[in-house]
Amino acid sequence: MFSNDKNVETIAQLIEVLKHYIGLQSEYVKLDVIEKVVRLLTVITLVVVFCIILLISFIYLSFAAVYALQPLVGSLALAFLIVSGFYLLLLVIVILLRHCLIERPLVRFLGSLLMSK
Template identity: 40%
Template sequence: MLSSDKNVDALAHLLDVIAHYLGLRVEYTKLTIIAKSVKLISAAILAFVMLLLTAGILLCLSVGAAYWIATTFGIIQASLTLAGIYLIAMIIVYLGRKVFFERPIVRFLTKLLLEKN
């Protein structure tokens, strides 16, 4: 049966179709990886820019708060008070790092990498 020209042509056509399908799947996978990489990189850049802007805002607010507190206690006590407040905030952020950072990042990456298009 396989020796007839019709069967050989059908088998060759089937192999061509399968090869074309596999090539399309490879291209689709490449495009999916590129799209998800772009989303991930843009999210990282946005987070970095927001971090820089927040640091600038926090610096300006700290200087203003230090001068405001200094009118009552003096500049040294005002600086120490702000340092204590930042130390307490740092401890709170460290203790809550899983809730504040790890879980949202895992959710974001899971949603990004496992989403179906």
């Protein structure tokens, strides 16, 4: 049955098409990985830039709050203490709520990024 030259030629063509298909699939996987890495790096860069700008803003706002509180509390040191206490309270709240504020959104984002087709 396979002794016919036409069958051998057809099988050879099928093997060539299969090799080409596998090559295209591997190229698709590479491009998909590159796209996801670029999206991830873009998000990381945006988050870092946003955090730096937010940190600088918080520093200036903190000094403004201290100097606004000074006439009310009577002491510059006490005003600094009040603002730092506010930031410590904010830190404790973020630590207590880290699962719903940080972990879940991060897992959702990474899951949707890496599992998307």
